[in-house]
Amino acid sequence: MEKKNNNAINIKNKRAEHEYFLMDRLTAGIALTGTEIKSIRNGKASLAESYCTFKGDELFVVGMHIAEYDKGTYNNHDPKRDRKLLLTARELRKFKTKVQEKGFTIIPVLLFINEKGLAKLDIALARGKHYYDKRETLKTKDSKRDVEKQLKGY
Secondary structure, eight states, rough: OOEEEEEEGEOOOOHHHHEEEEEEEEEEEOOOOOHHHHHHHHHHHOOTTTTEEEEEEEEHHHHHHOOTTOOOOOTOOOTOOOOOEEHHHHHHHHHHHHSSSTEEEEEEEEEOOOOTTTTTEEEEEEEEEEEHHHHHHHHHHHHHHHHHHHTTTT
């Protein structure tokens, strides 16, 4: 019996690199229910408008939308509920001290299924960009694209 490739699920937060400077990255596990992981495996999740926050000494992701599982019954989950992130105490302390500084936040960047079939979330310590920073990022992206086109001979 051949094992199905679960690594095909890569849900990105496309606005993250446009809206924020990403400093530190970390991979965290997520505490999910059965219908949530099934929806993620179907690719029905969104990281847009989501962020991470501390409640006590635990880190939660807020605003992440996981669509209800279509074959779920009354046991189906709430699509927008807060989900606990699974990190070590040392990683939590490190991020908590950084977030207490002015201007820093934690945002989810990538949701994926690892080789063991577990849902993981890449989170990043981020600082918001100003309007002129966003314009500068777009300029550099356009110039890189133009250089690649010239090298390919288009």
